[in-house]
Amino acid sequence: MHKQIEGSRAVAEAIAMCRPEVVCAYPITPQTHIVEALGEMVKGGKLTRCEFINVESEFAAMSVSIGASATGARAYTATASQGLLFMSEAVYNASGLGLPIVMTVANRAIGAPINIWNDYSDAMSQRDSGWMQLFAETNQEALDLHIQAFRLAEELSLPVMVCMDGFILTHAYEQVDMPTQHQVDAYLPPYEPRQVLDPREPVSIGAMVGPEAFMEVRYLAHARHMRALELIPQLAAEFKRGFGRDTGGLAHTYRTEDAETVVVSMGSVLGTIKDTVDEMRDDGRRIGVLGITSFRPFPLDLVRAALHKARRVVVVEKSLAVGIGGILSTDVRMALSGLHPHIYTVVAGLGGRAIARNSLHILFRKAEQDVLEALTFLDLDWNVVDKQLARERSVRRSGPAAENMLRDVGTIASKIA
Amino acid sequence: MPFQPIKFYQTGTFTVGNRLLKPEDRSVQSHRDRSNAINSGHRACQGCGEALGARYALDAAMEATNSQLIAANATGCLEVFTTPYPETSWQLPWMHSLFGNAAAVATGIAAALKVKGRNEVRVVAQGGDGGTTDIGFGCLSGMFERNDDVLYICYDNEAYMNTGVQRSSATPPAARTATTLPVGQNPGNVFGQGKFVPAIAMAHEIPYVATATVADLHDLEAKVKRAMEFRGARYIHLFVPCPLGWGTASHDTIRIARLAHETGLFPIFEAEHGLQVSALPIRRQLPVEEYLKPQKRFAHLFGAKPKWDVIARIQERADRNIRKYGLVQQETA
Numbered sequence: 001m002h003k004q005i006e007g008s009r010a011v012a013e014a015i016a017m018c019r020p021e022v023v024c025a026y027p028i029t030p031q032t033h034i035v036e037a038l039g040e041m042v043k044g045g046k047l048t049r050c051e052f053i054n055v056e057s058e059f060a061a062m063s064v065s066i067g068a069s070a071t072g073a074r075a076y077t078a079t080a081s082q083g084l085l086f087m088s089e090a091v092y093n094a095s096g097l098g099l100p101i102v103m104t105v106a107n108r109a110i111g112a113p114i115n116i117w118n119d120y121s122d123a124m125s126q127r128d129s130g131w132m133q134l135f136a137e138t139n140q141e142a143l144d145l146h147i148q149a150f151r152l153a154e155e156l157s158l159p160v161m162v163c164m165d166g167f168i169l170t171h172a173y174e175q176v177d178m179p180t181q182h183q184v185d186a187y188l189p190p191y192e193p194r195q196v197l198d199p200r201e202p203v204s205i206g207a208m209v210g211p212e213a214f215m216e217v218r219y220l221a222h223a224r225h226m227r228a229l230e231l232i233p234q235l236a237a238e239f240k241r242g243f244g245r246d247t248g249g250l251a252h253t254y255r256t257e258d259a260e261t262v263v264v265s266m267g268s269v270l271g272t273i274k275d276t277v278d279e280m281r282d283d284g285r286r287i288g289v290l291g292i293t294s295f296r297p298f299p300l301d302l303v304r305a306a307l308h309k310a311r312r313v314v315v316v317e318k319s320l321a322v323g324i325g326g327i328l329s330t331d332v333r334m335a336l337s338g339l340h341p342h343i344y345t346v347v348a349g350l351g352g353r354a355i356a357r358n359s360l361h362i363l364f365r366k367a368e369q370d371v372l373e374a375l376t377f378l379d380l381d382w383n384v385v386d387k388q389l390a391r392e393r394s395v396r397r398s399g400p401a402a403e404n405m406l407r408d409v410g411t412i413a414s415k416i417a
Numbered sequence: 418m419p420f421q422p423i424k425f426y427q428t429g430t431f432t433v434g435n436r437l438l439k440p441e442d443r444s445v446q447s448h449r450d451r452s453n454a455i456n457s458g459h460r461a462c463q464g465c466g467e468a469l470g471a472r473y474a475l476d477a478a479m480e481a482t483n484s485q486l487i488a489a490n491a492t493g494c495l496e497v498f499t500t501p502y503p504e505t506s507w508q509l510p511w512m513h514s515l516f517g518n519a520a521a522v523a524t525g526i527a528a529a530l531k532v533k534g535r536n537e538v539r540v541v542a543q544g545g546d547g548g549t550t551d552i553g554f555g556c557l558s559g560m561f562e563r564n565d566d567v568l569y570i571c572y573d574n575e576a577y578m579n580t581g582v583q584r585s586s587a588t589p590p591a592a593r594t595a596t597t598l599p600v601g602q603n604p605g606n607v608f609g610q611g612k613f614v615p616a617i618a619m620a621h622e623i624p625y626v627a628t629a630t631v632a633d634l635h636d637l638e639a640k641v642k643r644a645m646e647f648r649g650a651r652y653i654h655l656f657v658p659c660p661l662g663w664g665t666a667s668h669d670t671i672r673i674a675r676l677a678h679e680t681g682l683f684p685i686f687e688a689e690h691g692l693q694v695s696a697l698p699i700r701r702q703l704p705v706e707e708y709l710k711p712q713k714r715f716a717h718l719f720g721a722k723p724k725w726d727v728i729a730r731i732q733e734r735a736d737r738n739i740r741k742y743g744l745v746q747q748e749t750a
Contacts, residue, residue, distance in 0.1 A: 021529065021532045021533070022525060022528045022529055022532065024525075049532055050532065051528040051529075051531055051532050053524065053528055053563070054563070055521065055524075055559060056555055056556070056558065056559030056562070057555055057556075057559070059517070059518065059521070059555070059556070060518065060521040060524075060555070060556050060559050063514060063515065063518035063521030063522050063524075063525065063556060064521045064522070064524045064525035064528065065525060066514050066518075066522055066525060067489060067512070067514070067521065067522035067523060067524060067525025067526040067527075067528075067529070068525035068526065068528050068529040069525070069529075070512055070522075070525075070526070071487070071525065071526045071529030071530060071533075072529060072533065073525075073528070073529035073532055073533065075525070075529075089515055089517075090514070090515060090518060093514050093515055097514070197487045197510040197511075197512055197526060198487075198510055198538075199484060199485050199486060199487065199509065199510055199538055201510075202507070202508060202509050202510040202511070203510060203511075204500060204505040204507045204510075204511045204512075205511070205512040205513070206490075206496075206500075206512050206513035206514055207500035207501070207505055207513065208496070208497055208500050208501050210501065
């Protein structure tokens with residue numbers, strides 16, 4: 001059934017259809033609407049057989065989820081930004097213990113400076129946590145990925161993070177095709193844990209593991225991720241049969257046939273990129289797009305297959321590895337090792353900076369002419385940067401940088417484009 | 418075994434053995450079908466108060482719940498010495514997640530059991546004083562505040578023993594630890610810091626709070642069983658001497674714990690819904706030196722020139738506890 005609905009609400013309704021048994025809620029913008037909606041459903045009696053717990057921190061949100069999951073309950077929580085960092089120790093613990101928790105990350109920048117808007121700094125900080133990380137392009141995909149995520153997590157006994165762009169997706173009202181409970185039940189069987197705390201069959205979970213087995217336990221996590229590379233497309237195919245929609249999977253190409261230039265990205269910005277590419281295609285430019293859905297595990301072979309004919313690859317990413325540059329682009333380079341296309345890293349949209357189609361046009365044309373820098377910061381205001389750098393050179397006590405730069409930007413503190 | 422009446426000369430002592438008690442009053446440890454929740458063969462130090470306390474507490478909880486019990490454990494000595502796999506000592510379902518989240522993990526376990534209708538299965542969380550009063554305090558307070566159906570047991574040996582005896586917020590004033598060394602003008606831990614978590618637990622007005630020591634294991638067992646009669650958040654703060662960290666003889670663990678009680682330095686009481694309902698009386702208050710002297714962590718207070726001013730401040734703390742918790746009520750009445 002098609003519904004005009006906020007992204008967060010759509011995700012909450014999808015989660016509810018997945019019959020979670022324990023939901024932990026701790027407020028942090030921009031994921032709050034999701035857990036608020038779930039809280040309403042539990043309190044109002046629409047979502048039964050579910051414990052909704054208002055915890056005191058994100059660290060507790062993940063820790064309660066760990067306890068619940070280890071006791072055989074289907075556990076869900078949501079977070080973003082600082083919240084993800086605050087729970088980070090437990091995030092690693094959940095995957096290390098092999099607990100199939102599903103968590104929404106409504107992607108948001110990491111402070112300082114404090115910023116509530118969208119980029120991928122939060123999810124990227126946990127890319128090595130052992131969680132699978134799926135990135136949604138649209139609200140429809142966000143909704144669908146959550147349903148697939150429970151299935152994926154539980155089949156592999158590994159947690160899954162479904163990443164959706166804060167505000168851009170979470171707060172956007174758009175039409176989605178809501179599945180029926182019957183469809184979800186047919187796709188997602190009840191959770192059958194591999195390990196469970198139960199007096200009927202006592203086990204110890206979380207024992208001390210020394211050098212004699214630690215490597216093997218860690219390798220097992222990697223082996224499960226490699227297995228996920230096979231399973232994710234299978235689950236997407238099965239999803240398509242049950243729901244009639246082609247969502248999920250590892251990665252998707254768009255107009256890459258005969259493309260000399262391929263743009264690689266993730267999340268909602270793929271829409272803007274595709275629009276730009278359509279216009280460039282209309283002008284006869286040979287350009288296409290590769291959208292990554294599964295960032296962890298990273299589909300090296302698929303990316304290589306999609307890009308091996310390209311003369312140049314432009315990776316547009318909403319994250320910055322300070323001191324080196326790109327994060328997604330590093331993985332793309334890995335996929336292309338031995339091949340020699342030009343690879344451009346474009347850091348864009350940090351802290352909610354709008355990624356405008358016009359900027360992308362200019363960017364992609366420069367790429368086509370191979371006049372792009374290896375690392376580009378899209379729409380960076382060099383005046384503001386240079387002014388601050390000059391200030392720091394000229395005076396020792398130059399003061400707090402962010403506040404100086406805000407002053408230089410002027411009164412339009414909310415200027416995003 | 419048949420019940421033997423207790424003779425008068427034995428009643429004022431601590432020597433009343435199990436065989437002299439009514440069968441129902443005997444220690445769980447004397448029961449043939451005790452659960453051995455922490456089985457022998459673990460790697461605790463000789464004379465470890467925590468191992469002793471955990472064994473009595475958990476076996477009592479197992480008996481009270483008909484062995485329908487799940488444990489969540491914080492990182493710490495108890496976790497480490499019981500589980501170098503495959504040598505786990507735990508005979509009940511047991512989980513260790515992190516240092517600071519045992520209370521929250523227990524909340525999750527309790528929530529899962531509730532949603533699955535397994536109301537007969539109960540949850541215990543446990544940690545040392547570091548995992549309880551410091552790093553796990555946020556999760557503990559959250560669990561209390563929500564009144565989650567968890568019994569949390571803190572094994573308080575007054576410092577971070579697993580990492581090599583560093584100060585925690587449960588370390589008493591003047592005590593030597595690796596981070597409060599007996600050097601400088603004011604050797605040992607400072608006065609006027611630290612927190613007494615049982616009082617903070619009471620402030621949450623949770624159904625049941627109790628303190629106990631390993632010197633009175635019948636009292637401990639009774640409190641664990643009492644705790645299991647309540648639903649909601651419960652807290653037992655168990656005083657467990659650490660021979661390694663305190664510099665005491667392994668065979669003195671029980672004696673030191675008893676002295677902590679008899680000097681008034683560690684008050685033993687129960688509280689329900691925020692109000693104190695009982696206190697274990699001190700028969701004969703002892704001066705704090707008797708407790709401090711056998712412990713190397715307080716050695717810098719004695720020697721050729723005892724620091725009587727510091728000892729007097731510690732005595733003040735003991736006296737204050739006695740007044741506050743009514744520990745010698747019987748004598749003043």
